[in-house]
Amino acid sequence: MDSAEAMSLPKVVLHDHLDGGLRPATVLDLAAERDRPVPANTPEALADWFFEAADSGSLARYLDTFTETVALMQDADSLRRVAREFVEDMAADGVVYAETRWAPQQHLERGLTAAEATEAVQAGLVEGMESVSKSGRIIIARQILCLMRHLDVPQDVVDLAVNHAPGVVGVDIAGPEDGFPLAPFTDALKRVQAAGIHLTVHAGEAAGPASVLDALEHGAERIGHGVRIVEDRDASGWGPTAQRVLSDRVPLEVCPSSNTQTGICRTIADHPLSVLWPAGFNLTLSCDNRLMSRTTTSREVALVSQTLRWNRLDALSVQRNALHAAFCTSAEKESLAALLV
Numbered sequence: 491m492d493s494a495e496a497m498s499l500p501k502v503v504l505h506d507h508l509d510g511g512l513r514p515a516t517v518l519d520l521a522a523e524r525d526r527p528v529p530a531n532t533p534e535a536l537a538d539w540f541f542e543a544a545d546s547g548s549l550a551r552y553l554d555t556f557t558e559t560v561a562l563m564q565d566a567d568s569l570r571r572v573a574r575e576f577v578e579d580m581a582a583d584g585v586v587y588a589e590t591r592w593a594p595q596q597h598l599e600r601g602l603t604a605a606e607a608t609e610a611v612q613a614g615l616v617e618g619m620e621s622v623s624k625s626g627r628i629i630i631a632r633q634i635l636c637l638m639r640h641l642d643v644p645q646d647v648v649d650l651a652v653n654h655a656p657g658v659v660g661v662d663i664a665g666p667e668d669g670f671p672l673a674p675f676t677d678a679l680k681r682v683q684a685a686g687i688h689l690t691v692h693a694g695e696a697a698g699p700a701s702v703l704d705a706l707e708h709g710a711e712r713i714g715h716g717v718r719i720v721e722d723r724d725a726s727g728w729g730p731t732a733q734r735v736l737s738d739r740v741p742l743e744v745c746p747s748s749n750t751q752t753g754i755c756r757t758i759a760d761h762p763l764s765v766l767w768p769a770g771f772n773l774t775l776s777c778d779n780r781l782m783s784r785t786t787t788s789r790e791v792a793l794v795s796q797t798l799r800w801n802r803l804d805a806l807s808v809q810r811n812a813l814h815a816a817f818c819t820s821a822e823k824e825s826l827a828a829l830l831v
Contacts, residue, residue, distance in 0.1 A: 491791065491792060491795035491796070491800055491801060491802060491804075491805055492792060492795075492796075493788065493789065493792045495792075495795075495802060496788040496789070496791040496792035496795065496805070497583070497584055497788040498584065499584060499788070499791060499802065499805055499806065499809065500584060500585075500586045500809065500829045500830050500831075501583070501584055501585045501586065501787050501788070501791065501809055501812075502585070502586065502587045502588075502774070502809050502812035502813045502816060502826070502830075503580060503585050503587070503588040503589065503776050503777070503787055503812070504589050504690075504712065504741075504743050504774050504776055504812050504815065504816060505589075505591070505690075505714055505715075505743035505745055505774075505776035505777075505778055506576075506580075506588060506589070506590055506591070506776055506777055506778065506779075506780065507590070507591055507592060507664075507778065507779050508563075508572060508573065508576060508590045508591065508592035508611065508633075509556055509559045509560050509563060509572075509592055509596075510556065510559065510778065510779025510780065510781055510782055511572075511576055511579070511590075511777070511779060511780040511781055512559050512562075512572055512575075512781050513533075513575055513579070513781075514533035514534070514536040514537045514540070514781070515533045516571065516572065516575060517536055517558070517559065517562060517781075518531070518532075518533060518536060520562040520563075520568050520571075521562060524562065526561065526562065528558070529543075529558065537781070537784060540555055540558075540781050540782050540784070541782065541783070541784040543555045543782075544751050544779070544782035544783065545751045546751065547751070547752070547753040548752065548753060550666065552748075552751055552752050552782065553665075553666070555782055559781070560596050560597065563597050564597055564598075564599045564600040564602070565600050565602065566602065566606060566607070566609075566610035566613075567610075569597065569607055569610040569611050569614065570610045570611070570613050570614035570617070571614060572614065573590065573610070573611045573612075573613070573614025573615050573617075573618065573633075574614040574615070574617045574618040574621070575614075575618070576588070576590050576614070576615070576618065576631070577614075577615055577617075577618025577619055577621075577622060577629060577631045578618050578621060578622060579780075580629060580631065580787075581618075581622040581627045581629040583786045583787050583788050584787075584788060585629060585787055586628055586629055586630070586826055586829050586830075587629065587630045587631075587812075587813065587816055587818065587822075587826050588629065588630075588631050588632075589631075589632050589633070589634050589659065589660070589816065589817060590611075590615070590631065590632075590633055590634070591633070591634035591635075591636050591660075591662050591664070592611065592633070592634075592635070592636060593635070593636035593637070593638050593647075593664065593665075594607045594608055594635060594644070594646075594647050594650070595637075595638065595641065595644040595646075595647055596638070603646070604644065604646040604647050604650060605646070605650060605655070608633070608635070608650055608655050608657075608658065609655075609656075611633055611657075612633065612655075612656050612657040612658075615631045615632070615633065615657055616657075618631060619631055628829065630818060630822055630826065632657055632658075632659040632660075632817065632818060633657050633658055633659070634658070634659065634660040634661065634662050634690065634817070635647055635650060635651055635655075635658055635660075635661050635662070636661075636662045636663070636664040636665075637661065637662070637663050637664070637675060637678065638663075638664060638665035639663055639664070639665040639666055639667060639670035639672075639675075639692075640665050640666050640670055641665070643674060643675055643678050645678075648661075648678045648681060648682060651682050651685070651687045652681055652682060652685040652687065653685075654685070654686075654687070658687070659687070659688060659817035659818060660687060660688035660689060660690060660817040661679070661682045661687055661688070661689055661690075662689075662690045662691065662692065662714065663675060663679075663691045663692060663705075664692045664714070665692070666696065667692055667693065667695055667696040667697045667701055668696040668697040668701075669697075671701075671704055672691070672704050672705065672708045675708070676708065679708050679709060680709075683709050688711055688712075688817040689708075689709055689710050689711055689712075690710060690711060690712040690713070690714055690743065690817075691705035691708065691710040691712075691713060691714060692714035692715060693705040693710070693713050693714065693715070693716060694713060694715050694716035694717055694718040694719050694742075695714070695715035695716075695717070695718065695749070695752065695754065696752070697718070698718045698721050698722075699718065699719055699721055699722035699729065699731045699732065700731075701718075702716055702718070702719050702722075702731055702735065703731045703734075706731075706734065706735075706740070710740075711740075711741075711815075712740065712741040712742075712743055712815055713735070713740060713741070713742050713743065714743045715742070715743060715744065715745060715749065715754075716735070716740075716742035716743070716744070717742065717744060717749060717754060717761070717762040717763070717766065718754065718762070719731065719732050719735055719742070719762075719766070719771075720732075720762040720765050720766060728769075735771065735772075736769065736770060736771055739772045740772060741772045741773075741774055741811060741812070741814075741815035742766070742771060742772060742773050742774065743774055743776055744763060744766075744773050744774060744775055744776070745775075745776050745777060745778035745783075745790070746758050746761050746763065746775070746790055746793060746794055747777070747778075747783040747785045747789075747790060747793070748777070748778035748779060748782070748783050749761060751782070751783060758793045758794065758797050759797050761794075761797070763794060763797070763798065764797065764798065767798055772811055772815070773808055773811060774808060774811050774812035774815060775787070775790050775791055775794060775808055775812070776790070777790055791805055791808075806830055806831075809830050810827070810830055813826055813827060813830060
């Protein structure tokens with residue numbers, strides 16, 4: 491499947507960070523409005539800076555680039571704009587369903603409450619969906635609220651999820667993975683799940699199979715990245731955690747280009763997908779951070795298709811995996827399924 495075929499494919503995105511997908515031109519606009527210096531002065535040069543700074547082979551260095559974007563997303567107007575453009579950019583790339591994830595507690599420096607920040611993002615998503623629908627395209631966009639592993643549990647954010655804030659379909663645990671187990675979040679995650687809110691957890695990216703097991707033991711329905719599950723095997727076959735992920739069809743939110751930047755592999759050809767796909771793991775494809783990885787969902791699909799020699803049916807099966815794993819309603823899944831042909 492080449493780039494044009496990937497572009498024409500209806501796609502489902504489960505793992506895309508709101509603060510990692512800003513348009514370079516938007517970064518420049520927001521910085522100018524707030525009189526904040528930026529690392530480069532043209533959209534092209536700024537795009538290069540983000541990619542090169544993130545392309546370090548280290549998750550910690552990769553995460554440092556978010557200082558620039560998060561600083562510009564501290565008021566309702568900026569959050570609304572970025573969310574609206576997220577939807578517009580997804581639709582332009584042929585995405586029919588997208589979940590954007592972000593951490594409200596990181597966007598309160600200028601006086602917003604977590605509720606106000608979440609409302610601003612939702613307003614932007616709605617504006618984007620309405621704008622896209624006028625051109626005859628279909629897209630459903632929802633939000634996932636992140637709790638950060640290295641920060642205190644934000645009870646106001648947990649309350650938003652538990653109280654089913656509009657547009658919020660799930661909770662994620664994000665941030666530095668290695669050295670930050672989930673134990674401090676146990677009570678919060680029990681509350682979230684008791685309220686019927688879905689849970690995904692970043693695991694198996696900066697840490698190995700034990701981190702994936704920790705996520706599963708805390709009730710994760712999906713695993714963000716998860717590709718280091720490939721380490722749970724030896725000459726006799728898959729280990730117990732990998733077997734659980736495989737037999738339970740736990741969806742892995744795989745973000746190939748991002749993984750080459752954070753040190754999981756050097757190239758797409760070296761990616762654990764080459765082992766996980768033929769073994770039958772439940773894989774989905776997303777971008778993680780489109781700005782930092784200078785990519786799109788169509789590009790990710792094309793890169794993996796060329797490496798694994800996928801045809802359209804293979805790529806569609808991965809989109810159906812993603813739709814089945816999506817945190818939207820059954821009715822929404824049913825209506826979107828008709829598009830995945």
